[in-house]
Amino acid sequence: METPCLVMDADLMEANLHTLQAAVNRAGKALRPHAKSHRCSRIAHRQVQVGAVGICVAKLREAEVLALSGITDILLTGPVADSTRLQRVPALLERAPHLMLVLDSHETARILHQSLAAHNRSLDILIDLDVGLHRTGIPPCDAVSFARALAAFPTLRLRGIQAYAGQVQHIRAFEERRTASLTCMKEAGQTFESLRRQYPACTIFTGGGTGTFDIDIEIPALTDLQAGSYALMDADYRTVQSRGCLTPTHTFTPPLRLLTTVIGTHHPSHVTVDAGLKTMYRDGASPVPAEPEWSHLSYEWFGDEYGRLLTPPGTRRPRCGDRISLYVSHCDPTVNLFDAFNMIRAGSPAETWPIDLRGCSQ
Amino acid sequence: METPCLVMDADLMEANLHTLQAAVNRAGKALRPHAKSHRCSRIAHRQVQVGAVGICVAKLREAEVLALSGITDILLTGPVADSTRLQRVPALLERAPHLMLVLDSHETARILHQSLAAHNRSLDILIDLDVGLHRTGIPPCDAVSFARALAAFPTLRLRGIQAYAGQVQHIRAFEERRTASLTCMKEAGQTFESLRRQYPACTIFTGGGTGTFDIDIEIPALTDLQAGSYALMDADYRTVQSRGCLTPTHTFTPPLRLLTTVIGTHHPSHVTVDAGLKTMYRDGASPVPAEPEWSHLSYEWFGDEYGRLLTPPGTRRPRCGDRISLYVSHCDPTVNLFDAFNMIRAGSPAETWPIDLRGCSQ
Known part of the structure; x- marks a missing residue:
C-alpha cells in the first residue's frame, strides 16, 4: 500500500x-x-x-x-x-x-x-x-x-x-x-x-x-x-459522549484510518509525515494516531501535502520510513479525497473497495 | 454545466x-x-x-x-x-x-x-x-x-x-x-x-x-x-497585500471560481446553495461571491454538501435556481476535489480540461 x-x-x-x-x-x-x-x-x-x-x-x-x-x-x-x-x-x-x-x-x-x-x-x-x-x-x-x-x-x-x-x-x-x-x-x-x-x-x-x-x-x-x-467513524465523533458515559463514545469502534509514512526526522520537536490537507479533510477534531505505541504523538497540520507528529521529549520517536495510521478528522469529506478503501481482514491487507461515488457532488 | x-x-x-x-x-x-x-x-x-x-x-x-x-x-x-x-x-x-x-x-x-x-x-x-x-x-x-x-x-x-x-x-x-x-x-x-x-x-x-x-x-x-x-488564485491570496498597496492583491486576477446553485430560499436571513465542504476545501479565507451583483452576500459553511449566503435586510435576494459563482477558499485542495475545469472563453462555456493529477497524493 x-x-x-x-x-x-x-x-x-x-x-x-x-x-x-x-x-x-x-x-x-x-x-x-x-x-x-x-x-x-x-x-x-x-x-x-x-x-x-x-x-x-x-x-x-x-x-x-x-x-x-x-x-x-x-x-x-x-x-x-x-x-x-x-x-x-x-x-x-x-x-x-x-x-x-x-x-x-x-x-x-x-x-x-x-x-x-x-x-x-x-x-x-x-x-x-x-x-x-x-x-x-x-x-x-x-x-x-x-x-x-x-x-x-x-x-x-x-x-x-x-x-x-x-x-x-x-x-x-x-x-x-x-x-x-x-x-x-x-x-x-x-x-x-x-x-x-x-x-x-x-x-x-x-x-x-x-x-x-x-x-x-x-x-x-x-x-x-x-x-x-x-x-x-472519525476523530470528531470520538469526542462525542455516549449515553451515561463521560468518556468518548465506544459504541462504534473506528474502522477507518489514514496510513501515512514518516518522511522527515531532522527536528527534535516533531517528525514530518506525508499526509496533509489533500489527504485528510481538516474539519473538527485533529487526526489521532491509531496505534497504541504512537498514542503519545499528536498530529498538527503542515500544509497541503504534509503533517507533523509532535514528539514529546523523552518519548519514543518514529524513524524515517515508519508507517503510522491516523483516525481522520471528519470521515465524510476525507473519504471523498480517495478512489478506494484498502480493506484489512484479520489484520492483513485484503482487496480494495472502490469509492465509486467519489466526486458525485452534483 | x-x-x-x-x-x-x-x-x-x-x-x-x-x-x-x-x-x-x-x-x-x-x-x-x-x-x-x-x-x-x-x-x-x-x-x-x-x-x-x-x-x-x-x-x-x-x-x-x-x-x-x-x-x-x-x-x-x-x-x-x-x-x-x-x-x-x-x-x-x-x-x-x-x-x-x-x-x-x-x-x-x-x-x-x-x-x-x-x-x-x-x-x-x-x-x-x-x-x-x-x-x-x-x-x-x-x-x-x-x-x-x-x-x-x-x-x-x-x-x-x-x-x-x-x-x-x-x-x-x-x-x-x-x-x-x-x-x-x-x-x-x-x-x-x-x-x-x-x-x-x-x-x-x-x-x-x-x-x-x-x-x-x-x-x-x-x-x-x-x-x-x-x-x-483564491479568496485567501486576495487578502494578501501587494507591494506598496494596502488593498488586496490585484497582480493576478482570479480566474478560478466555483459555480453553485441556490436550492433553498425559505429563510429571510440567508439562501442555501449546493456547495459545501465536499466541493470547496475550507482552509483560510471564506469563499467570496465573484459577481459584482452579489457582492453584498457573504458565504458561510453549512455542512458537507451545502453553504449559505447571508442576505442583509433590504438587499436583493437570489431566487431558487439562481447560479452564483464563488472565489474558493484555498485553490490547491479545492481543485483536488474535482475531475475537470470547465473552461470559459470570452464569457462563454468552452471545453473541459481534465484535472488529471487529481488524487495523485502518493
Missing part, C-alpha cells in the same frame, strides 16, 4: 453495521443508512444485506451511481432544485424502482410531476421538514397545507416526512444533545401523526444521525434512522 | 501566466511553476509554452502522470523517503529525461544511487534546504558537508539547492512578508554561492511562491521561482 491511503478494518466495519442494525431492530425501527459518508456502493450493499430497508444519498449523481450498482431502494435526502436535473428522475426510476425524493417547494413538485407524467411514471415522495437547521425544508406548521397542495400532482405519492437535525449531531455532552434532538423532533413527530391520519400512505418518518441514534430511535413516531458515519 | 463545478476563465488564466512569466523574465530569472496547485497537465503545458523552464510537483505520482502527458522537465519538490518508491525513479527518467529530485538524507541518496546504477542511469539532484519551515530539508549550514558526502554517489549530479519558505507566503502585510522572506532566503543564498564555487554544475537556486514572487525575484542568487497559485 502506497501512502497516504485509506485503510479500513473490514471486521470492525462489519461489527459497526451489525451493532446499529441490532439497536434499530430492538427499537422496532428501520435503518436507512446514509451513503454520503462512505460513498462506496459495496458498503451500501453490505448495509442492505445486514438489514437496511434502503440507502440515503444527498445528491442526484450519488443516486445514479448507486442505482447502477444495483441498489433499488434509494432516498435522495437533498431537494433537487433545478428543472434540468428533475428531467433525469424518470430514467433513474427505471433502475431504482423504489426511489424516493424529498420535496420542500411547490414549484419543484410541479416540474417533477410534469416530468413524471410525460414518462407515465409515479414516485414516492417525502416532505422535507426544517427542524431548526434552516438549510432545506419547510417549517412543520406548513406541512399539512403543503401536503394538500401536493394532491394536485397525481404522479407524486406522499409517503411521509424527513426531519434531519444536523445541528445537534455533534453536541459533545450527551444530555444536552438528547434534549436538543428531542425538542427538534417533537414537532416533526406531531406533524407526522397529523399527516398519517389524513393520508394512510404516510408511513415514513425518517431522520436522525450517528450522533443521536440512541436518542432518536426512542421517539415513538420515528420509523427510520438515517445514520451514516457509524460505519466508518 | 451541472453545479457545483469548477469554472475557469481561460483568458484571465492566460493573462496570469504571462504576467508572472514577464516579471520573472524582466528580473533575469527562470520560472518553474508548481503543478500541485492546478493538478492539470494541460495548464502545465501552457506554462511551458509561455516560457517556463520546467514544472514542479510535490509527489512522485504527480510526476508520473505529468511525464505521461509529455512534460520532460520535472522537479519533484518533496523528498521521496521510501525505498519502494525510489525504485520507480529510473522508469520515470525514461519518460522525463530532465527529471530532478531533491535530497535531504544520506540514506535516501544511497538507495537512489543503487537504483540508478542498476539501470545505468544518472539523475540531476538538488539539496533541499530547510529555511525555517522545519518540514523537510537540512539546515543551510550542513549543505557543504552533505554535498561532499553526495560525491560518493556518481549517479547523482548535484545541480543546486531548493529553499521553500512556505511559512511566509501568506503573511498579510507586504513589508512584514518581505522582511521574513529575505531573512529566510539570505542564508540559502550564501550556501548556494559556496556550493557554486566548489561545484561548477551547481547553477540552480529554486524557491519562492505566489506570496513572495516579487520579493524573491529580487534576490540576486535565486535562479528560479516555484510559484503555483498565481495561475488560479
